Amino acid sequence: MKRTIMTGLGLAICAYMTIAAGSPLDALAYESGTVVNGATVQGKITFTGTVPEPKTFELRRYYDREYCAALSDGKGHRLLREVNVGQDGGLKDVVVVIEGIEKGKPFTFTDAEVEASLCQFLPFVTVVSDKRRVTVFNRDPVSHDIQGYAYDQSGVDIVLHRPALHVSGTTDMVQLVKGRKVFTMQCGMHPYMQNWGYAIDNPYYAVTGPNGAFTIGDLPVGTYRIKAWHPILGAQERE
Template identity: 45%
Template sequence: MTPKRSVLVVFACMGLFWSWSSAPAFSYNVVDVQRGGTIEGTVVLDGPVPEPKGFNLITFPDPAYCGRISNGQGWRLLHDFVVGENNGLKDAIVLLEGVEAGKPFEVSVPLIEARDCMFTPFVTIVRNGHAVEVINMDPVMHDIQGYETSIEAGARVLFNTPLVMNQQHRRGDLHAIHNHAPGKSLVGPVYLNKGRRTFYMQCGFHAYMESWAMAVNNPYYTLTDGNGKFTIGDVPPGTYQLVVWHPQTGPGSAKMITVQPNGTIVEQLSLPAPKGNRTPYKVMHNPRFGPESLGYSVEITPLVEHQQ
């Protein structure tokens, strides 16, 4: 029997896209695109790459198992900024607002895995009225806390529910492999209110587990690759708002563009690097916060990934 999987159904309301879109809601229609154009380019991070967030593993449950990915000194790093050549920013979302008719959606239900105490992917996209699938591949329990967010409306808690541990392993098995069936399912609806288009998920047990999603209302979107490059094709000729967003750079930015029949637009887009003290989670080399402070022996060994 195939095990059930955890499915979070997202019914996202059409609404304002933060501060840059005030267009009323509309239904998207699938049509044959005649003489469609292409938008391509690069998204760069404007400024120095921030240090990754650092989490002392002994302050969270399951330090030995979750330490399979760590820096070798007892800390889990969250690389929420991944930058390639020429400061190209990975996992920025680029999309068009204002497309009322065009190519069909080809996106399948996004799958978010809890694997080695890390949600992957870090950024994904959901379609309004469709679902996000979440599964646990770990032999430890996770606690999913879901929020809807926007700059204007702020964050609102959607749910807080356990994601039960995977029974295919012994609990906390440090040498666990993941070529097996996922953990037991749980199902719950997620309603994104008007004005909120982003969905944020964190583990209540392991704060370094984060995942972000954005609800879209048309299929003209993409995520940048490891060097910040992107391409959106088969765009109906017309004038639209080109939006770029990353969950750690603030509200994002937008500009109006006009796509000509069979034309190609090349855009160099940028997002500002955060300044100042952006997070309290930092690596601090203090022996008082080492494994020995627990009063019992625990070995944290990066068996899966030695983070830099």
């Protein structure tokens, strides 16, 4: 599956304490501990250029077209807006991660949670963790299923399939084979229902909201790389 690397994306970062920059450390199991006089990294992800048009789906071709038309364009089409830019250029749905941290503040991540509401998966972008759970709740009166994939530039693997979601939540284990970081889910009955996840292995991450801003705190002294990832626009890194 080929994706275009980000163009027109600005990664602006300011640090409240000095953090050395350099090559990432080798990936090791993260160790939770106590951080004294930790640093904070704060920034904003901005987009410049022409915002991609949303994908268009003809509702008549899919199940439950009357119910799912609640978020249509009024002309029989469901729109999937994959790139959301605020009035000030802030880019939503970017996962910002600091890589190469072996030890730091407690890492308490357990489950990723997604809900199906008005025939869309919310949030559109989240974080996941390898060999940990993802739970999907169905808030709609119609049926949905899950098809989950792990992928990178070298290929795609299907990692889960559940034929029916439950109101109380359908839980499965995320298995990101071959060291892949990107996880995506889609409803087989409603292909405009999509969710993207980026795999994290430490607690130093953030997901941008509508204004593109992020803050990551309690960083121990060390050498790190900061990565900004968007499911459609790709990734950029800063040292």
